[in-house]
Amino acid sequence: MRPEEYALIVLRRWWLVLLAALVAGGVAFLYSNAQPLSYQVSTRLMAVAQPPDYWMDLYAKNRLASYKNMIDNGDFVAAALKQAGLTVDPGQAMGMLSLGDDHDGNVIKIVVTDTDPDRAAAVANALASGFVARSAADNQQIVADYPQADGQKRGTVEIVKLETASAPQTPIGPRVKLNTAAAALLGLAFGVLLTFAAAYLDDTLRSEEDIDRYLALPTIIEVPRA
Structure with missing residues (x-):
């Protein structure tokens, strides 16, 4: 055609x-x-090698995926919410949560989307603060369990909260x-x-060309429309 x-x-x-x-x-x-309107907030965590060292910094980069898995864990989420005094259901909070990372900057991004902007900010801050506290406790345990023979401080990865999430004023959806x-x-x-x-389903012959194409018959006479 x-x-x-x-x-x-x-x-x-x-x-x-x-x-x-x-x-x-x-x-x-x-x-x-x-x-309903939906709001999105985010906060960032940075993995910092202590003391600053190339190999420790490389180790910190390689740990980003593990850190994300630790945050996206039901037990951790429940503990962080409880520690912050929030009554949000852990399962609901995990449904609101998404995680990203900037590998070059050793940064983990915690993103929370919810219909309540204040609750979204509270959950994001609770998870960020909870992971900072957990990391600090883990580092203390590592230093205590594995002391350096020369008396120097053992290298660790410190998690630092870069900003505090605030309740957004503008919704992101629905679009x-x-x-x-x-x-x-x-x-x-x-x-x-x-x-x-x-x-395709219409088998009506509408013109002389249709007759010639589908029937291969010559047109003998054509009746004009009234």
């Missing part, structure tokens, strides 16, 4: 394309508007306009597919 024939198929059923786009966009708009536009575009594409499907 020629490009103009494809265009004609779509134009012949333009209402179907428009209807699909409107329905998809409308559903997405209503669904997005029904969702009503973006969701509506994306759904409308998908509906538009689906509508175009429907027009081609309808054209």
Whole structure:
């Protein structure tokens, strides 16, 4: 088929394309508007080699993945929330939590997303402070269990909290306009597919070219439209 024939198929059923786009966009708009506002906060932890040393710094970088696994742990989350005096369910808090890292900067990023901005900030700070305290306790135990023979301080990795998370004022979601536009575009594409499907199933012969193409018969007479 020629490009103009494809265009004609779509134009012949333009209402179907428009209807699909409107329905998809409308559903997405209503669904997005029904969702509660969500807020996101973050705080960062840095793994610092003590005393500063190339090999200890390299060790700290290699420990970032392990630190993230330790934070994303139900027992740790429950203990950190309890220590901070929060009544948030640990399972709910873990569902709000996501973690990232900057390997070059030895930084772990704690991100909490929630419908309550104050609660999100409180959970993020509780987890950050809890991990700082846990790391300090672990370092004390390491120094006590493995003293240096020459009396020097054993190298450790200190976790430092870089900032305190504060409750955000602006929600990050739901993204009503973006969701509506994306759904409308998908509906538009689906509508175009429907027009081609309808054209494929339609066996009506609409022109002399159709008769020649599908039946390979000559046209004897053509009755003009009234």
